[in-house]
Amino acid sequence: MIDELDRRVIAALQLNGRASWNSVSRWVGASETTAQRRYQALRERRLVHVVGAVELDRTGSGSSMLVRVHARPGKGLELAELLAACPETRFLAVVTGTADLIVDFVARDNEELMRLLFTDLPGAHLITSTECVAVIRSFTSAAMWDTGLLPPEAVADLRPATLAPSCDRDDWDRAPQALSALEQAVTDGLAQDGRLPVSALARRLDRSESSVSRALERLVARGALHFRTLVEPALLGYQAEFMVWLSIEPDQLDAAGRQLARHPGTKFLAAATGRFNLVGHMVLPRRTDLYRYTGEVIGALPGLNASDVTVHLATLKGAWTRLDQAA
16 A cells, blocks of 8 residues: 555654654655655555544643453444544544454543543443543553654654653653643644645644644643554564553552653553553564563563553544544
8 A cells, every 4th residue: 555665754753753864865865845746645544643642641632541341242333433523532443352442531620521431432232341440650652653664863853852751751641731722723723634735734723823833842741742643564574563561560550651651562561450450552563472471571561460462453533633534
């Protein structure tokens, strides 16, 4: 569906979704015009989405709850559609293994979470059981993932200086800083198109370019906003996409999280509550690589008590963006 130049363009944008076309062109082996044209074609085909994503814990915008869902036999896809339409659903994947669907709900507070899970859960009549784990701290996020398709020098050049692994943060105890009205408007605008020019965003918000630009700079500088490049991993050569659900001894959780976060296949990894206290979203080049991965990577984690793997069949939603529907 895509060629090597397309993949290099995606890889550059994965490192920095708002990188200038001049910067992208230096690493993809094509002119600025060609790189931009390739991206626009991929975007029109809905193969790639660049979106702005708010950092929940730094802004107090809500909390994440990962839910493993079992559907009634033959009703998994019908249920997936209902859950994907829910505005609180940030991520949804159809999987195989010990669950049928994985859903990431983001709720503003406990009252909203209780309403969502216990009163107004979409498609409740199609669900046989659920298991919830609350995300309490991340070790690394998808914005930090490196596809490995560009050299290390490209990573150093393109990745924003403000972006660092979550496990290296020193501000976890700092109170979140709520978004101002303008900052909220800026993040809402970039949630639809993370590469929207400041000039276009300012016109849309009926604000001056300088005020919008300053608001965007503040958001990025304090780590409240980052940019995600959403793409099916298979297009980049990763045929195995899966989630790991791990039970780690509490006194080894930090060490295990840091160790697994360093693996090149780790896209997202977080500490959580419940039966599984370490949860990750991973990719590998081939499905057969899972055999060695479970023994050599998961099996080598300190304090490991139990593990589970759910393999992705399709991802319907990521970063609040519907991924699988044609334009």
